[in-house]
Amino acid sequence: MKIVALAGGVGGAKLAHGLAQVLPPEDLTVIVNTGDDFEHYGLYICPDLDTVCYTLAGLANPDTGWGRVDETWTVIENASLLGGPDWFRLGDKDLGTHLERTRRLKEGDSLSNITRDFCIAWGIKLTVLPMSDQPVRTMVETDEGELAFQEYFVNRRCEPKVKGFRFDNVDKAKPAPGAKEAIQTADAIVICPSNPWVSIDPILKVISLTPNPLPPGDVRRDKGIPIVAVSPIVGGQAVKGPAAKMYSELGIEPSAFAVAKHYAGLGNGFILDQIDSQLTKSVRGLNMQICVTNTLMKSHDDRKLLASDILDFIGEVV
Ligand code: GDP
Secondary structure (H helix, E strand, O other), rough: OOOEEEEEOHHHHHHHHHHHHOHHHEEEEEEEEOOOOOOEHHHHHEEHHHHHHHHHHHHHHHOOOOOEEEOHHHHHHHHHHOOOOOHHHHHHHHHHHHHHHHHHHHOOHHHHHHHHHHHHHHHOEEEEEEEEEOOOEEEEEEEOOOEHHHHHHHHOOOOOEEEEEEEEEOOOOOEEOOHHHHHHHHEEEOOOOOOOOHHHHHHHHOOOOOOOOOOOOOOOOOOOOOEEOOOOOOOOOOOOOHHHHHHHHHOOOHHHHHHHHHOOOOEEEEEEEEHHHHHHHHHHHHOOOEEEEEEOOOOOHHHHHHHHHHHHHHHOOO
16 A cells, blocks of 8 residues: 655654554655755754654654664853754754765755765665755744744744744755655555644645546546545644644633644545544535544554554555
C-alpha cells in the first residue's frame, strides 16, 4: 500500500517513524513542512525537515523530540559569549547539517536534492521531500504585530496572541519534484498529528491538495483515495506546542472535533484518541469515518501500533 504522509516536526516525525516500521521504504513518502524554515547566523535552517530526518535515522534527541541525541553546544555558547543571539539553540552536530545544506544551496543546488543526499548519508531508505524547493515563510499575525514563525515560536515562546497566519510566497512555490507524482500514485494520504495551522496548512496549500487529487481518467478519481488525519489535540489539549492555544485565541474551542472540522471536506477518515471517543458521533457528522485508538506516541512501540492501526483503518475507509 503506497502512502504519502504529510508532516510537520515532532508529532509528524513520530508517526512517520511508526509508518516506516510497518511499510516497505518504497511505499512511503513523507512530505514535510518548510514554512518554518529561516536563516540564522547566515545558515539555512529547516527545523521540521531536520526533526523528521533525525527521527527516521534514529539520531533525534528522545527527550526534546527535536535536535540531535548526545548533542554538545560549544559553538553556540562561544558565539553567545561574543554577543551572538542564543535564543535559537543550535547544537554542534546539528550545525554540521546547516553548514553543509547552506553550502550546497549557495552553489545552486535544490533543497530536495540536498535532502535526498542527506537521507542516503543517514541511512534513511524511504523518500523524504520538502514541500517545495522555493522558500515559503509562515508569518504569524499577533496582537503585537506580524512575527516570523521562529520569532513567535522560539524567541517569543508563543506568548503573543494569535490573530491569523500568512504564508509568504505560497502562491509562487511549486511542490518539490516528486511530490505530485507521489500523491497521484498513492493509495492513501495520512495527515500526521502535526499543528494544523502552521505545519499542515502550508503543505496543503503548496501541493494544492483537494479531495480528489488524482488526474482525470484515473479510475480511482471518482472514488477518491482515503485521506486520514490524526488529531494533534487529545483531550482538549495539545500534546506539545501551541496548537490548542492557537485554536482558543482564534475563538475556536480546542478539541479533536475542531481539528476534524479543520480537515472536513478534504479528509474522509479521522483517527480519534481513545480518550476522545465521545466525539465519535459529532466527527461522523462531518462526513468522516472514525478510528478510535491510542494516539499518544510515548514509545517506539506506540508509534508502530498507531501506524498499523492507521493502515488497517485505511483498508476500511471508502
Ligand atoms: P513542531 O513543528 O515540532 O511543532 O511539530 P508538529 O506540528 O509536527 O507537532 C506539533 C503537534 O504534534 C502538536 O500539536 C502536538 O500536540 C502533536 N503531537 C506531538 N506528539 C504527539 C503524539 O504523540 N500524539 C498526538 N496525537 N499528537 C502529538
